[in-house]
Amino acid sequence: MKLLLLNGPNLRLLGTREPDIYGRFTLADAERLARETAERFGATLDCFQSDVEGELVAKIGAARGVYDGLVINPAAYTHTSVALRDAIAASELPAVELHISNTHKREAFRHVSYTAPVCVAQLMGFGLMGYALAVEGLVAHIRGVVR
Helix, strand or coil: CEEEEEECCCHHHCCCCCHHHHCCCCHHHHHHHHHHHHHHCCCEEEEEECCCHHHHHHHHHHHECCECEEEEECHHHHHCCHHHHHHHHHHCCCEEEEECCCHHHCCHHHHCCCCHHHCCEEEECCCCHHHHHHHHHHHHHHCCCCC
């Protein structure tokens, strides 16, 4: 099983960006935990981060037929990007939307997700641990353990 983890804008700043909201862990820490979790379940995981919406859309578009599933933290694009939503839907890959913070406890504009309706699940508010939970949940979904 081959999985893809995508991280959106500003997540390369993890560890220094608003640590009261996002914690002190880095993007490398999150990717390492996600990879270790995938390996525990017999899967491999590739990671990609971009601040550029089109690069994320292109990665999703190229994922079909290569990957079995997708974990995506669209970050701010969650609330603005029809393009990401359409790319996820077109890929026909099971996807888990992931957020470090609970976006529903934040500003009102963060309460709407354009991408969640085309994902099998949405996970938020668990900080770094969310990366492991998202991978584990996606693997379970692909294996038919959860629906």
